[in-house]
Each structure stands twice: as C-alpha cells, then as structure tokens.
Amino acid sequence: MDFLTAFLRAQALEALLSEEALTRVSREGRDAPPERPLVPALAAAASLRGGSDGRGDLFSLRVGSPAAALAFGATPEILLRQALARATAPAQGRDAGGLPTDWERGWVGPVPLPGALMEVMAGVAMAVRMRSEPRVALLVDDTAGSGSGDWHEGLNLAVVCQAPLVVVNHDVRGRAADAWMSPMRDRADGYGFRVRNAKDSEPWSVLARCREAVAAARAGEGVQVVDVEAVPDVTPDQLVAALRGEGVEDARLTALRHEASVEMAAALQRVVAEPVPDPGAIRPATSSSQPSQAARELHRVRTPRPWS
Amino acid sequence: MTAPTPEHVTRTRLGEPVTFLEAIAEALWEELERDPSVFLMGEDIGTYGGAFKVTRGFLDAFGEERIIDTPIAEGGFTGAAAGAAHMGLRPVVEMQFMDFISPAYDVLTNYIATSAYRGAGPVPLVVRGPVGGGNRGGPFHSQNVEMAFFHTPGLKIVYPSTARDAKGLLKAAIRDDSPVLFEEHKGLYRAPDLREVLPDEDYVVPIGKARTAREGTDVTVVTYGLMVHRSLAAAEALESQGVSVEVVDLRTLLPLDEDHLVECLQRTGRMLVVHEDTRTGGIAGEIAIRMNERAFEWLDAPVLRVTAVDAPVPYAAVLEDAFLPSVQDIVEATGYLARY
Numbered sequence: 001m002d003f004l005t006a007f008l009r010a011q012a013l014e015a016l017l018s019e020e021a022l023t024r025v026s027r028e029g030r031d032a033p034p035e036r037p038l039v040p041a042l043a044a045a046a047s048l049r050g051g052s053d054g055r056g057d058l059f060s061l062r063v064g065s066p067a068a069a070l071a072f073g074a075t076p077e078i079l080l081r082q083a084l085a086r087a088t089a090p091a092q093g094r095d096a097g098g099l100p101t102d103w104e105r106g107w108v109g110p111v112p113l114p115g116a117l118m119e120v121m122a123g124v125a126m127a128v129r130m131r132s133e134p135r136v137a138l139l140v141d142d143t144a145g146s147g148s149g150d151w152h153e154g155l156n157l158a159v160v161c162q163a164p165l166v167v168v169n170h171d172v173r174g175r176a177a178d179a180w181m182s183p184m185r186d187r188a189d190g191y192g193f194r195v196r197n198a199k200d201s202e203p204w205s206v207l208a209r210c211r212e213a214v215a216a217a218r219a220g221e222g223v224q225v226v227d228v229e230a231v232p233d234v235t236p237d238q239l240v241a242a243l244r245g246e247g248v249e250d251a252r253l254t255a256l257r258h259e260a261s262v263e264m265a266a267a268l269q270r271v272v273a274e275p276v277p278d279p280g281a282i283r284p285a286t287s288s289s290q291p292s293q294a295a296r297e298l299h300r301v302r303t304p305r306p307w308s
Numbered sequence: 309m310t311a312p313t314p315e316h317v318t319r320t321r322l323g324e325p326v327t328f329l330e331a332i333a334e335a336l337w338e339e340l341e342r343d344p345s346v347f348l349m350g351e352d353i354g355t356y357g358g359a360f361k362v363t364r365g366f367l368d369a370f371g372e373e374r375i376i377d378t379p380i381a382e383g384g385f386t387g388a389a390a391g392a393a394h395m396g397l398r399p400v401v402e403m404q405f406m407d408f409i410s411p412a413y414d415v416l417t418n419y420i421a422t423s424a425y426r427g428a429g430p431v432p433l434v435v436r437g438p439v440g441g442g443n444r445g446g447p448f449h450s451q452n453v454e455m456a457f458f459h460t461p462g463l464k465i466v467y468p469s470t471a472r473d474a475k476g477l478l479k480a481a482i483r484d485d486s487p488v489l490f491e492e493h494k495g496l497y498r499a500p501d502l503r504e505v506l507p508d509e510d511y512v513v514p515i516g517k518a519r520t521a522r523e524g525t526d527v528t529v530v531t532y533g534l535m536v537h538r539s540l541a542a543a544e545a546l547e548s549q550g551v552s553v554e555v556v557d558l559r560t561l562l563p564l565d566e567d568h569l570v571e572c573l574q575r576t577g578r579m580l581v582v583h584e585d586t587r588t589g590g591i592a593g594e595i596a597i598r599m600n601e602r603a604f605e606w607l608d609a610p611v612l613r614v615t616a617v618d619a620p621v622p623y624a625a626v627l628e629d630a631f632l633p634s635v636q637d638i639v640e641a642t643g644y645l646a647r648y
Contacts, residue, residue: 091427101428103394109428116419119387126388127395130347130373137391150414153384160379 003046003207004243005256006071010042011236012260013067013076016268017083017098039200039239040210040228041068041140044168047210048072048138050106057136057214058124059099060108062117063170064140066098073105076267086274093277114141115150118167122154125163125223135164136217142170143181155223159192164217165224167193168210170200172230184227193223201231203243313337314365325503328496331471332436333362335478336400338510340370343398346482349376349385350402350437359404360438360497386412386435390420390487393433398482403437406491407451420487421462434481436490439467440534440584441616441632443494446623452533452585454561457489458594464515465562467491469536471504473559476513484515493534493584501537518565520572524554526646528572530595531582532558535633539582542638551646561591569595570603577608578645582638587615609648614641 041064048057050073059072066079081089082100090100091109101109108124111117118139125137145151146169158165169184188195194216196209206228213224244253317337319326326334339346347370348363354377357364367375378385382403389399403409409416416435423431441450454465464486468474474492481488496502521536522543529539536557543553556572558565573579579599581592592613599611614633622628 089427095422095426095428101426103429108394109426111419113414113418115383116387116415119384119415120391120394120419122384123388123391123393123399124395125391127392127397130392130397131395149411150383150387153379153381154387156379157381157384157388161376 003042003203004240004248005260006046007038007042007203007240007243008256008260009070009076009263010038010065010067012257012264013070013079013267014038014065016080016264017067038065038068039203039206040168040170040226041065042071043203043206043210043228044138044140044166044226045069045071046207047214048106048136055133055135056106057138058106058108058121058128059138060110060117060121061099061140062110062112062114062145063142068140069099069107072107074099074107076264077271080268080271081274084271085276086271087277088271088274108137113150114145115148115152115154117141118145118151118154119157120154122158122161122163122165125158125165126161129161129163134218136166136214137164138166138168138214140168140170142172144172146181155191155193159223162220162222164220164222166210166213166217166226167223168213168226168228170228170230184225188225191223193225194221195225195227197227197229199229199231201234201238201242203239311365311368313369316361316364320506320508323505323508325505326471326475327498327500328471328474328492328502329360329362329498331475331506332478332492333364334506335475335482336363337366337369339400339479339482340366340374342510343482345396346398346400347374347376347392348400348402349378349389351378351380351404353377353402358402360494363402382408382411383415387415387419389433389435390415390423390431393431394423394429398432400434400436400482403435405445405449406437406439406453407448409435409437409453409489410456413456416457416463416487417460421460423462424486425462430485431487432485434478434488434490436478436481436492438494438497439491440493440495441621441628442534444623444625444628445494445621447620450621450628452491452583454489454491455585455589455591458562458591462487463562464488464560465491466515466560467493467532468513468559469493469496469521469533469557471502472506473513473519473557475506476511477515477559479510480512480515483512488515491533495534496537499537513559516560516563516565518556518558518560518568520554520568521557522553522555524552524576526552526576527578527580527642528554528556528569528576529580529582529638529642530556530558530569530572532561533584535582535584538633538635539638541635542642545635545639546642546646549643551643553642564591564594564598566598566602569599573599573603574606577606578648579607579611580638580641580645581611581613582633583613583615584632585616586618587613588618590615609645612641612645614638
C-alpha cells in the first residue's frame with residue numbers, strides 16, 4: 001500500500017474515532033481530542049516490518065494516531081472495537097488503549113504514562129538484543145513525556161544497553177507543558193543516541209528519516225531518535241498535496257478518498273452492532289484473593305446481611 | 309558453564325544446612341540453570357555480587373546478558389523488566405533495599421499490575437529484595453513495603469520466614485505468570501538458627517498457602533517474616549504459663565489465605581495479628597475485618613494486633629528497639645487474649 005493511500009485510510013478512520021468514540025462511550029461533555037500527529041505516527045508504522053508472523057518489529061504509540069496502526073497491520077474493526085469498548089475488543093472494554101496489545105503482531109498497547117511506556121519499550125528492545133533477533137522496537141512519543149524521570153530512565157537504560165529502540169518524537173514544544181523541553185538534538189550527545197530531524201509538514205522526509213533510523217537500529221547501532229518538528233497551521237489538504245506529488249491525478253485521488261471512507265464507514269457499522277461488555281464480565285486481576293466456594297457459603301450462612 | 313560454582317549455592321548439593329540467604333541464592337542459581345529465559349537485573353548485582361552478596365559469582369557463571377548491572381534507576385529497570393517479560397523472558401529484579409522500590413511504584417501499580425487485566429498480556433516478573441528493621445539501618449534501609457502494594461489488584465506479595473520456604477517460594481514466584489513482590493527480611497539472611505538442610509530436589513512452595521508453624525488451642529497468632537520467630541518464642545514462653553498458642557505463618561500476603569485463618573479461628577476463638585510493618589493501614593486491619601465478616605460468631609475476644617509504631621524506622625538502637633514489636637509485646641497481648 002502506498003503512503004498516500006495509507007494516509008487517506010488513517011485520516012478517514014481518525015475522523016470516525018474522533019466523532020464516534022466520544023459519543024458512543026459515554027464521554028459526552030468532554031472536549032474532542034486535539035488534532036493528532038498523524039504524520040510521524042504513520043511514517044513510523046510504515047517504516048517497520050509487519051509483525052503478523054510473530055517475528056516482525058514491535059510498535060507502540062504513546063501519543064499519535066491509533067489509526068496510523070493501520071499501516072502496521074491493524075484493521076479498522078479492531079481499532080474501533082477498542083475505542084467503542086465492545087465486548088469483542090481485545091481489552092473487552094477494560095481499557096481504551098487505542099492500539100490493542102498483540103505480541104504476535106508486534107503491537108504494544110499504549111498507556112497514558114509517558115515514562116512507563118518508554119521503560120517498557122526499552123525492555124522490549126533489550127529482550128530483542130538479548131536474543132540477537134533482527135527486530136526493532138519503535139515508540140511514537142512527544143516532547144511532553146520527556147520531562148518525566150521515568151522517560152529519562154527508560155531511554156538511558158536503552159542507550160546503555162545498546163538496545164534496538166527507535167523513538168519517533170513529535171516535537172510539539174509550542175504547547176504549554178512542552179515549552180520547557182529541550183530539542184532532541186541538544187540532548188543527543190548527553191544520552192548517546194543518534195538523532196535525525198524532519199518536519200511534519202514534509203511527510204516524505206519524515207518517512208525517509210524513520211526508515212533510516214529503523215535500518216540503523218536493526219544494524220546494531222543502538223538507540224535512534226527521529227525528531228519531527230510540528231509545523232503550525234499545516235492543513236490536511238497540504239499534507240495530501242505533499243504526498244500526492246505529481247503522480248496522482250484528481251480522479252484517482254477522489255477515488256482513493258471515497259474507498260477509504262466507505263471502508264471505514266462499513267467497519268464502523270459492523271462494530272457498532274457488536275455487543276458491549278456484560279457487567280458480569282468484570283473479573284478480578286490475576287491475583288485477587290477470592291474466597292473459595294465453601295468460604296462463600298460460610299459467609300452467606302454465618303454473616304447476616306441486614307442491608308440486603 | 310566454565311566459571312566455578314560459588315560456594316554459597318552448593319550447600320544443598322553437598323547435604324549441608326543453608327542459611328536463609330543461601331536458600332535464596334540457590335533458588336536463583338537453579339532457576340537460571342533450569343530456564344534460559346530467566347535473567348537477573350539490579351544495582352550492583354553483577355561485578356559486586358549484590359549489596360548482601362546474594363549473587364556473588366553469578367556474573368562469571370551466567371554472563372552479563374543474564375546478570376545485568378543497572379543504573380540507579382528503579383523505575384527504569386523495573387519498567388524495562390516488564391517489557392522483557394512481555395517478550396517471553398522471566399526477569400528477576402533486585403531492589404538493593406526494598407525501601408528503594410518507591411520510584412518504581414508508578415510502573416508497578418499502573419502498568420505491570422494492570423497489564424493482564426487490560427488485555428496487554430501477563431508480566432511474569434519478580435521484584436525481590438531485603439526489608440525490615442533491627443539492623444540500625446535507619447529510615448531508608450529498614451522499611452517493610454508490603455502494604456504500599458497490598459491494595460493493588462494484579463500483584464502477588466510473598467514474604468517467607470524460613471530457608472525452606474524462601475527457596476521454594478522464590479522458585480514458585482519465578483515460574484508464576486503474575487508479577488510477584490518477594491520480601492526478604494535482612495534479620496533472617498544469616499541467622500544461624502535458621503540454617504536447615506533442604507531437599508536436594510527441585511521443589512516449590514505454592515504461593516497463596518499459609519502454614520501452621522506451631523499447633524495450639526487457646527490463641528491463634530497470625531504473622532509473617534521475622535515476626536514468625538518472635539511469635540514462636542512468645543508461644544514457647546506462654547506454654548510454661550499454661551497457654552497453648554497456635555502460630556500461623558502467612559508466607560503469602562497477597563493473595564491472602566483467608567480460609568486457613570478462618571479454620572484456625574474456628575478452633576481457638578481468639579486471634580492476634582503480629583507484623584513488623586507499622587500499625588495504620590497494616591495487614592492486621594484487613595485480617596481483622598475479614599474475620600469479622602466471616603467468623604464473627606466464633607470470636608471469643610476481639611482480634612487484636614501487635615505492630616510497629618506509626619513512625620519512620622528510627623536509627624538509634626534504643627529507639628528502634630522500642631519501635632519494633634518484641635517477644636514481650638507478643639507475650640502480653642496473647643496472654644491478655646487468653647484471659648479475655
């Protein structure tokens with residue numbers, strides 16, 4: 001699948017996720033999410049080897065577009081099930097987690113803890129290196145996370161261990177919490193990672209830098225960072241124009257958009273019809289202490305419940 | 309493997325008694341030999357052999373890929389262990405002192421403990437390390453950390469009191485698919501009285517099962533870790549006064565072997581909970597309410613507790629001795645319950 005088609009599919013799914021997820025999972029009253037950094041996430045996913053055979057690369061998105069996971073083998077149905085908290089979702093409604101975790105496919109589900117996910121992906125990459133596997137672990141993140149101690153600890157550990165970790169960082173330092181963060185190029189020497197720079201207004205350049213970084217990590221050159229500068233006021237149409245280049249005629253572009261829209265709408269229709277979780281499906285985590293059946297009987301018999 | 313086997317992991321093979329610390333070292337060594345997916349990581353565990361020398365000689369035998377010295381970054385290496393566990397490895401993380409686990413609280417409670425429930429897969433890892441006071445270690449090298457994690461579904465917490473249990477429970481923890489916190493009381497590490505000959509065979513002690521350390525008919529004392537031995541000493545003293553004391557060693561705190569405690573209470577009708585951890589929010593409160601819920605009609609006296617004082621662990625010997633539960637404290641509380 002070419003990069004333009006991947007972009008249009010992800011864009012179509014993004015639109016549904018933004019609108020449908022907010023209205024169908026009892027999140028009324030919350031603001032719509034900000035515009036998502038689709039370009040770095042999409043380029044990151046497209047630069048990896050798919051993991052459906054269980055031996056491909058490993059991909060995680062702390063921030064970014066869950067829809068970009070389409071470029072890494074996810075289907076719109078799976079992503080919609082997660083977002084709409086269906087019983088059929090991998091997390092069965094217990095977690096939103098835009099990209100569900102599936103170790104065979106190489107998907108590492110995100111958690112909204114910037115440092116923790118950096119640590120986990122560092123460990124994933126360490127395990128790859130310990131086994132001498134030709135795989136790469138890639139995390140899409142943004143500068144907001146880089147202020148936390150855990151983020152530093154995870155990245156530092158990966159660098160020290162020469163782990164094959166690629167961090168695609170969306171440099172959104174214009175935002176309040178991110179304004180205090182230094183650019184990655186200023187931190188590279190201190191940590192000992194290689195950094196490549198690109199702008200999110202130039203998707204082909206982002207893709208090229210991601211591919212270079214992945215190749216370097218796979219070649220044993222340790223941690224690689226792609227720092228993607230967020231260029232303000234870039235419209236989706238400008239991105240499409242950049243991806244389209246000179247090679248795609250108007251009619252073809254219209255057809256691609258239509259196909260993506262139809263595909264995603266059909267997926268949504270199917271998923272919406274799927275059941276929500278049964279409240280009885282709440283189960284304890286693995287180690288919760290549960291009384292035996294005999295104990296439950298004892299409890300019922302010996303302890304009156306005046307409130308019931 | 310060409311490096312010599314360290315002396316402290318060979319005692320069982322030679323039929324010699326082992327200390328609590330040597331039992332832990334043997335468990336780690338044997339699991340490393342048994343399963344190539346097991347590896348260790350922590351501060352100074354390789355070249356230095358660990359702060360308490362549990363892993364002395366391991367680096368030479370197993371190499372730096374499996375005995376990993378880490379930066380001082382408890383959150384970082386615990387999180388990385390989770391990533392490695394996801395990938396099919398079985399990491400055993402050493403906290404140099406369990407007091408230092410607090411930087412890893414975030415990743416342990418928010419990420420690791422929730423992982424299986426979220427559908428993100430199991431995280432089979434062990435976080436182990438020394439706990440407890442009595443060594444004049446002061447506030448930062450003497451804490452018991454169990455109750456900071458007891459409230460977190462998804463974790464298991466193990467706290468052995470004997471060499472045999474330490475080895476068998478640690479092996480069980482390493483083979484468990486859940487994340488396990490494994491607490492080792494420093495006061496037990498080299499206690500001469502705890503030396504015992506262990507079975508020269510691969511054995512595990514199941515997680516989640518308490519044991520009756522001493523039979524008795526008048527009062528049940530529920531405890532764990534170092535306090536098992538103080539409770540046994542108290543029971544011995546009370547025997548001469550005509551009080552028959554049962555001592556239960558919890559061994560696993562989460563999941564709690566509630567059924568075992570109910571059965572004991574049904575026999576004696578009186579229960580004292582003893583723990584070295586501080587009083588407020590201690591496990592005694594949880595046990596008391598569970599007995600209240602499930603065995604109220606059998607109670608002949610209130611469930612009471614003997615615990616440390618609600619204070620940071622003090623440094624001065626006279627202060628620390630006053631802070632920790634003593635044998636005399638247990639004797640007095642148990643005697644009171646027997647007379648109630």
